[in-house]
Amino acid sequence: MSRLVALVCLPPALALAVAAPGQRPAASTATGVYSEAQAAQGAMLYKDACAACHGETLAGTYEIPALTGRFLRNWSNGSVGTLFDYIGRAMPQMAPGSLTPEDNARIVAYLLKANGMPAGAQPLPADQGALDRIAFAPR
Template sequence: MRGLQAKARGAALGAGLLALTVQVAQAAPARAAMSYYTTAQAERGAATYQQSCAVCHGADLGGAFDVPPLVGRFAANWAGAPLSQLFDYMAKAMPLFAPGTLTPAQNADLLAFMLRENGAPAGSRDLPATLDGLKNMMFPKSTPASVK
């Protein structure tokens, strides 16, 4: 008889824990998807890209000759890295034939464009144009299957 009572208590305890887990999960706020930039900012970045970057990286961001693509494996290489690192690299080393000539706002717009082309969602705020504003934002880990 004691064995049946212990099993019944165990089943009741398990059911109670399950109910509590479901209640906690329902009460927890849903995490919003991280948004990185505005659509308008990505469009500005697209225009700057065509003027300053496409000659080397290709009109479709696919790379050319020895120049790496800015989609696909590029996204995989940067996945999880702070956006501040990429922004800093862009500011110091790009464009290749005139490094450091783009403004911080232009680099932020370019970064927004690159994020969009790699599947990051748009939001309601422009991507910051400062290292400090970008240090806690990470390059997204997932990209759409259609990206090169």
């Protein structure tokens, strides 16, 4: 079976894991790359780890950026992996790197949902390589 046919037969999350380096992104945020359950878990984590700075409604403050609106334009046309990496290294501000990769993926799923990106059947992977192959597409 050819590599292309094999990728088409796999669920999206698995297809991401086996896409060859240098290929076009295997998916985009416009196609549903997280699950509703994962985004709900991310919302709870957001309240505990992020809301103190970014606000309960993701609106930010004078000093802290909002995680909607301009946020979407700032991250669009890159990869979800770039956002995931940034959150993993720099957030939460008072304890950078303290969240697990799975928790960071849950928070990213929540941010995608909050910015109007559709949910899919599979959760967003917590693997940097797989996330690098998911395009952060503008709405």
